[in-house]
Amino acid sequence: MIKTYLKQAWTMLRQHKLFSSIYIAGTGLSIALIMTLFIIFYVKIAPIYPEYNRANTAVVGYIDINNNHSGYIGYYWVKHEFPKLKHAKAIGTKIGRLVNVEASVQTDNISAKVPCMPVDGGFWKIFTFDFIKGNAFTQEDVLARRRMAIISESLAKRLFASIDIVGKSILLNGNKFSISGVVRDVSAATPDTYSEVWIPLEQQGVDTYTNANSFRGNNRVYMLTDNPDSLSMEFEAFVHRFNNSQSDFKITFNHTNRTIPQWETGLSNIITDNESAPLKDIIVILLALLIIPALNLSGMLSSRMDSRRSEIGVRKAYGATNSKLVSQVLWENLLLTGIGGLVGLILSYIAVITSSNWIMTLFGTNEYSWYIYSGERIETSLSTEMLFNPYIFVGALTLCLILNVISALIPTLWALRTPIIQSINAKR
Helix, strand or coil, X not given: CHXXXXXXXXXXXXXXXXXXXXXXXXXXHHHHHHHHHHHHHHHHHCCECCECCHHXXXXXXXXXXXXXXXXXXXXXXXXXXXXXXXXXXXXEEEECCCEEEEEECCCCCXXXXXXXXXXXXXXXXXXXXXXXXXXXXXXXXXXXXXCEEEEEHHHHHHHHCCCCCCCCEEEECCEEEEEEEEECCCCCCCCCCCCCEEEECCCCCCCCCCCCCCCECCEEEEEECCCHHHHHHHHHHHHHHHHHCCCCCCEEECCCCCCEEHHXXXXXXXXXXXXXXXHHHHHHHHHHHHHHHHHHHHHHHHHHHHCCHHHHHHHHHCCCCHHHHHHHHHHHHHHHHHHHHHHHHHHHHHHHHHCHHHHCCCCCCCCCCCCEECCEECCCCCCHHHHCCHHHHHHHHHHHHHHHHHHHHHHHHHHHCCCHHHHHCCCC
């Protein structure tokens, strides 16, 4: 029976090309908009390379002293205070902003302006980088101020024409660093980890603010935990005890004295007191993108059902039940919605791939995608993992089904309320 319904739907699609085209276009555009949002949110909050631990990673981004000196955190906290937290399995940090360096090879004239991220040894325990060659430097290397560097696969090929370069030297702003590892490229869509070069934090010229009196610095801290809620409560109690231990000033972290899950910060790079605000905006937008086109499509189908009332009356006269008639219309509509959904899915991928630089700044600024290095813009490339995944396909299928039911069910049920005689005489 379903096969018959689909054949009839295909015949009607070919006979009423204008109606079918408008319906498919309307469905495709609504699905494209929603799918684009799905992809954006997936990239920002889902576990993707190299931030697979987002759900179990807490962020301490900002410190405020006496409510008037807000800024990044001093490395003093990472060295002396935060290790006291029992629920923090690992603690890592990076400089809050990327550093612009000129990377070159001493035996060649090739050079490139690239972003560089100073990090400590704990950084590599938080984030799961894919090391193609070599290994990460350790906290001992950081504290010993060893000049070591990890570079991306693309930079290795650009400067050395090879990735087998562990142990070789690279010049960063004229300073020689030994390459300890090569990692798979990281997308600028993951600003917590994106760079092309990573070096030890405590290098000459990098101010780490280790003095106990310099609580503010330039570090963004990450903590890996098995229980984010317990860590957050422990952190709040830790700050309370610290403030009670002295009277000269009061310290506030993240404006709330609680750690923030990394996946939540993906919706907004600026941590605020009201973390639920972005979620409310998302829900309103999704409902608008789903309900408004569904109402428009329902109006089109309602007009279409008026022209089919005689057909419905004849079928009811020969014993067709309301459930069978509803099923037929839903399957017919599902074919149109499915084609529109496929068109929308393709359009969403085209939009995201061709406009990723500005699309990824929606619902929280991607702080690196528009960062300029010597006049060169960092392009936000999206990996296959970010674009093609089961969640997005399931989301597309679910949206098609919801749109199909909302747009088709109401006008069909309304048409079935018409008495048989009136339906048969609707068109002579």
